[in-house]
Amino acid sequence: MTHQFDPSSLREYDIRGIVGQTLHDADAYAIGRGFATRVRATGGSRVAVGYDGRLSSPGLARALVEGLNAGGVDAIEVGLGPTPMLYYAEMVEDADGGIQITGSHNPANYNGFKMVLGHRPFFGEDIQDLGRMAASGAWCDAPAGYVAANKQRAIMDAYVDRLLEGLGAKGKAWRIGWDAGNGAAGPIVDRLVKRLPGEHFTLYTDVDGAFPNHHPDPTDEANLADLKALVAENTLDFGLAFDGDGDRIGAIDGTGRVIWGDQLLAIFAEMVLKDVPGATIIADVKASQALFDRVAELGGKPVMWKTGHSLIKQKMLETGAPLAGEMSGHVFFKHDYYGFDDALYAAIQLIRAADVLGHSVTELRGAMPAMVNTPELRFQVDDARKFAVVDEVLERLAADGADIDRTDGARVNTPDGWWLLRASNTQDVLVARAEANDEAGLDRLLAQIDAQLALSGMERGQAAGH
Template sequence: MSIFKACDIRGKFPVELDASLAYRIGRAVGTKLRGGPVILGGDLRLSTPELKAAVTKGLVESGCQVKDLGTVPTPVFYFALRRLTGHAGVMVTASHNPKEYNGFKLALGPMPVTEEDIQQIKQLTEEGNFINGKGKLESLELTEEYLQDTLAKVKPGKGLKVVIDASNGSAWSIAPHAFELMGYKVTTLNCEPDGSFPGHPPNPAVAENLQDLCRKVVEEEADVGIAFDGDGDRVGFVDNLGQQVPNDKNIVIFVKKLLSEHHGAKVVYDIKCSSIVPESVRDLGGIPLMEKSGYTFIKRRMLDEKALFGGEITGHFFYDHLGGGDDALYSSLLMAQILTESMESLSDLVREIPTYCTTPDLRIPVPGEQAREILTQVQGKLARYNPQTIDGVRVEFPEGWGLMRISVTEPLLTFRFEGKTPSDLEKVVNVFLSALPEELGQQVESRIRSLYRQEKKNQIA
């Protein structure tokens, strides 16, 4: 598949993305910007220095005035874009992806990039019709200003015990420092900077990656465990009992806090979230807005709707006072503030939220063109249920919902199902299975049976 994705540019280094291609991408971005000012940052990945130097060269030779933030978490990059209005931006990172990946997050104007923007960069990169100019490169330090701005938005912690797992990524220093400044008792895990991510893959949404954090929270008798991804824009939480908190329940916890202060506000959530999210938003007097999964889609909807808050099941949390953007450090400090103010444990807050029967993503390899044909066929077969089609096919029933969508990063069809009870889940799954080609339906059914077997093993253990 192409490295030019729906929301960014991302691929394996150096097989899919190398310094030569990074230079051409820099030239393409500079050409599209007509040599305007550009904020530049990079994460801790081992390939980032090489790719960053190459993309910088391309930008400068296209006439761009490049301001280099150095090695920073992505939220510092977004802060710089808010702070220095009129600047575009390039962040060298592959976010939560495994160590062999790298890429570029782009900001080309005040609104998030579109799929059309990314395709235009691809076309310019391939055709090579670049403008020439004499730009320049200068350093810019904004990390301390970002930190102080973030801390000013939250209240002190009054001694809560936190365990911070930075995944050996870009939040390795700033996150523990921020919590210590706010009065928390901090224990660190995987807070040594290492772009090979030796502790675990840098994705806090994956349960296996949080096993050490879960154990450490129990061992330290901590109030909360906090895990950041590789570039510090996603975050996951572990409760005081050492259990990972599902991100849709984290969204509900944030919504309870924010809607209590802004009754009637809009909340954006991604299409893969549990029904407990829109139900909770409505119960709290808010207006839930479903959106396609992906950073740029959620942020654009936040801005278009003037929404208060947005949540994505991957661990991105968005705020109106951050220009509609996300920030894992701010989100983690806000969660700690909620725990301080509530006088309840995180496990208690989670227990108050209903639990429905929801499958994880079921990922079935299907070539791109075939996947699109199957999706169209399934949409037709399920037409009587009035499916939503903002991202694949999603059908809602009184007792749950089912979702089938094409992966934007791999040649896969992904499925996700939810029922309020196990029997409700079975009903929802059966409706979708009846609409699928026989072989694909058997694969989906096999994955679900495997999940049931694993769940029973876990219960016995």
């Protein structure tokens, strides 16, 4: 038996596609067979399986478990919940790996699979290996006499208990707004707010895979409109929002200002560096220079790294960093936690930061330097062309003697500030961002991006924001 995946579904960090078009139950079964083969090769026999609130998720979960069992691996089924709850299960349930069925922040007709093996990220060549195994049918079969011993585990309450441990001593009774966006974080939010000090107002905590209120991507400011209104109408201290599978956080302060991913990381870094002086703090190449400068000012060692949750986790393992984050709202706490990206734990840590640092979230946000920058600018380009465009830009910049950081694409430092151009690993888009000292400088940086794109036969066009 062999299977061919749609090539577009095998991404750098996960497997993802449009249900019924590029992703089917047969793909889920094949993922189960391939992952079981990899688990068995490590001497393992148990995989935690969870899924988000998308309408297609339960069916894909059933097909995945069938594939795991056909390969001689038992499933620990934790059911509906956010991706970090699945990661937690993989850590504490004596599992050899974990798979979450989730479309993350993609539109409702998408779905996909995020994987961990032996508490480590499963990405890049690992995912391509699943494709090769499927194409050749090089899967292991269940041993003779194997009978599946799948177990259903209700782990949500234990996960909530673990999240609340991160608050430490009960602090000030803050008044907080929460927007779960009808995503898988909703049931966790409902449980948390009953047990947290303070007063809490919630939006859209019922799980609905059609996302009837707004798209669950808190890095797009338009999706924070209802949360901003909630905070303003009730004079709340701050607001928290989550993506569809609960591994990316969004936040606003009491005045409605967005606290972007790199700004949240600056707050978390100050708190963590109090406990771990001189520690390495990792952020992705899209982060503000103000963050790297702030980490250094606090006595930490700032490290700029490639965008992508799996790549960041791998770098944390290499460096021993207690904290990392991305502009996209993925935040990774290894200090007093497990090192995976968990937006719900990050939410608890923002509450704790206001207690530990002795300032309200609005004061913490207000103390940050005013930077003139763009949101993340994304524009479509053919998948086969996107990396080539970045290579062409790098070649021209090098010839011109530009100050370039090549960590992930081209991050170019100039007297005005910096600009970035990189190819997305998950979509057929190029990503750009620029940050300057003033508006005139920002205009000059954007003109440099446009000039480089034009030399490669492209234009920035109408770019979507965060």
